[in-house]
Amino acid sequence: MSEGVASPTVPGGVSPSFLRDARGLQRKLVEDYYRDLGSTEKPRRPVAYMLVGGNLTEIVRSFGYDVVFPEIVALNCAIKHQSLDNILRAESMGYGLDVCGYVKNDLGLQDLGGKTSFGQIPRPDLLVCSFSGCYVYVKWWEALAESYGAPLFMYDVPYMREESPRKEDIDYLVSQLWELVHLLEKRTGRAFDMDALKRVLTESRRAEEGWVEFLRAGRLRPSPIEAYFESIFYMFPINVLRGTPEAADFYGVVNEEIRARVRDGNYPLPEEKVRVLVEGVPPYTNYRTFWDFFRKWGAVSVVATYPKVGGLFDRGFRHDPSRPFESIAEYSLGAYVNQSWPLRRKIIADYVKEYQADAAIIHGIKSCRSFTAGQGDLRDWLIHEQGLPTLYIESDHQDPRYFAAAQIKNRMDAFFESLEQRRAVAAVAEAAAA
């Protein structure tokens, strides 16, 4: 039986064949990271908890800290179908239904002892709240500080309403970065080593170059990459391991694989029928199912905003060892979710042109208003002001109770079906004109 105007091109599956060496290496990096974190060897390196947005990985890493990102632990729990137990635990502690899924996963996990199927999550020695644009996050870090009795460093990052950062904002952040340095000196008993920071930043920059080369491959027609679903796998090194040689080397392997894909014609789908821009955090609890909803219609994401939450490197930013503190401050200001909606719209409009997107899909998440609020207006703006067919769907990034597969599939089928229909009509009109 055929599907709507189009025939289904790809059966559902859990292991897309175009993913090869890089995906295997990424898995190994993840496993090694969690194994090291869970190590019971003494003495162990101190652990800093940090948020992905605007993170200060390089500074804490230069003091020999391991970095844990509870958001990333949470998404790993969700993709492995372990988030609901943690969320229910947090709800039994009194956290409400509408509290952020990342927060509830983390607090529930912590209350259950921090044990996951991928490793034991260590307790923090330091809490760095690196993204202050979400008040729920600020309260989350305060709850962690109270629970663990660990010192809390609150990094206050001004919201970006203009494309270029102001000097006073940079100065304000640099002064806070020095406060963090002094705190780290006091905690570790080590003097700050500028050369060590520069070495870390050099590795960060190398990783950023490789990551951007990967992302920009989405401009090719057909795209050799899946800029949403595949990029999300490859976000781990740029976010979690940034500043290590392993992260930088990883993107060398990725880009070699992408070049081989182009050479061998090994693309995400046999036929790229629709080039899609994706905005929003994915439903990690149903990641493969959601991906299949795209694949079935020959839809390839060629560009996405979510993989930029750890930095808008593809818009030109690089950590700079010659201006260490200033560039870290610029990085923090430039976090995707720290941009005002007019700036986010501009980024998206530029992406549509640069990546020749035919349509946009926005995935809103119920338990996160800081990322999602405004996406309804974005949808209207893309449709009415930019003339881009756009679909808004909603579930959650962490809580499987919000994912209604039949309803989401129905909306996506109808959306892609109508795109196919319009394309078929346009083709007939073109043929008639010729």
Add this chain to the structure above:
Amino acid sequence: MSVVAGVDIGSTTAKCVVLGEDSQVLGKSLSVVGVDIVKDAERALEAAIADAHLSRSDVSFITGTGYGRYKIYFGQLVVTEISCHARGASFLFPGTRVVVDIGGQDTKAIRINEKGEVVDFAMNDKCAAGTGRFLDVCANALGYDVGEIGALSLQARRAVKVTSTCTVFAESEVTSYVSRGKDPKDILAGLHASIANRTLSLMQRVGVEPEVTFTGGVSQNEGMVQALRRRLGAPVNVSPLSQYLGALGAALHGRERIVAGGAS
């Protein structure tokens, strides 16, 4: 004779329409969906074929739609109900630009062009607020059958204001009005008005422009039709076939597929 059929398996009911050569409706069926969707679909088809006084071998092409479309194993094509309601509404009322489909679990606003093609659509959230299920629950709370509440709502003297959009909370609100001695007809009018408000807000997301055609099971509720007309301040197309427009649209999609030579 080239006869085609469309089978629409919704969350609550199964509908089937059999169309003749000139797309005239030869037969139709409507039944409640149970737990065995495959059998429900087969029964719906058989009933519509019997209504048309035809046999199964007379039907050359079958299209499935609705939530249960993937369980219609005997068909040759599946199309979403959004496209089918659009096509069906455009067929019955060619001037249609916005289709409002209120079914058992979903409310949809679909903006279409002059060819009956979908331009944009918006649907209710995961919950069943403002759908047929909402009316079912509230009718039960008042001790009525859902089939009689539309006419009763039109006898209201002073509609109450129902503020809850959540089905569960609305049921509590209804109970609360009953305990305060409000006339059930006034409560029913308030419930219908609350769905009309919610539907209008959904329509505004795709853009409201005449003509508006009302489809789905709830379109058979005269109280709802009047509430929607009042809220819109404009006419709303409704037909005795409105509940079948998904199935009718599916059959029309099948017919087009035959014409395009794409039948498999």
